[in-house]
Amino acid sequence: MRIFQTAALIFGCLLAAPSFAQDEDSIFRDYKHLRSVLDKNMMQRNMVDVMRAFGASDEMTPEQLTALEKRVRGIFSRDFTNVDVLRSDDMGNGWKQELYAYWNGASYIYAYVLMHDQGDRVNAIHFKFNTAFAALNENF
Numbered sequence: 001m002r003i004f005q006t007a008a009l010i011f012g013c014l015l016a017a018p019s020f021a022q023d024e025d026s027i028f029r030d031y032k033h034l035r036s037v038l039d040k041n042m043m044q045r046n047m048v049d050v051m052r053a054f055g056a057s058d059e060m061t062p063e064q065l066t067a068l069e070k071r072v073r074g075i076f077s078r079d080f081t082n083v084d085v086l087r088s089d090d091m092g093n094g095w096k097q098e099l100y101a102y103w104n105g106a107s108y109i110y111a112y113v114l115m116h117d118q119g120d121r122v123n124a125i126h127f128k129f130n131t132a133f134a135a136l137n138e139n140f
């Protein structure tokens with residue numbers, strides 16, 4: 001029951017935070033750079049860093065971001081050791097959306113990114129994470 005309550009709290013924080021990226025923090029050299037930043041921070045449960053890197057922190061205070069990371073670390077006591085791309089949709093003209101799973105044993109967290117590859121850079125346009133697969137899978 002505690003995990004469900006904590007997951008609901010995280011989901012509530014994510015709904016309150018805008019997920020459209022409009023600043024330089026959400027720009028990456030290429031897809032490989034985007035994935036390295038995303039995977040490193042998600043696997044190490046560095047939610048403050050991932051939210052900032054993907055432009056999803058602009059309306060959350062530093063205290064709210066720190067509290068969010070603390071809640072994630074409370075649910076997941078160890079760093080994640082595995083990552084897979086669960087879904088990938090190439091929408092054409094450089095637009096792509098992907099759903100990722102990060103896990104350890106039976107503990108899973110999911111991330112979603114809508115990106116636009118402009119040739120000289122990749123912009124992360126929309127970013128979300130959640131402990132509920134269905135909440136992010138419905139983007140496809």
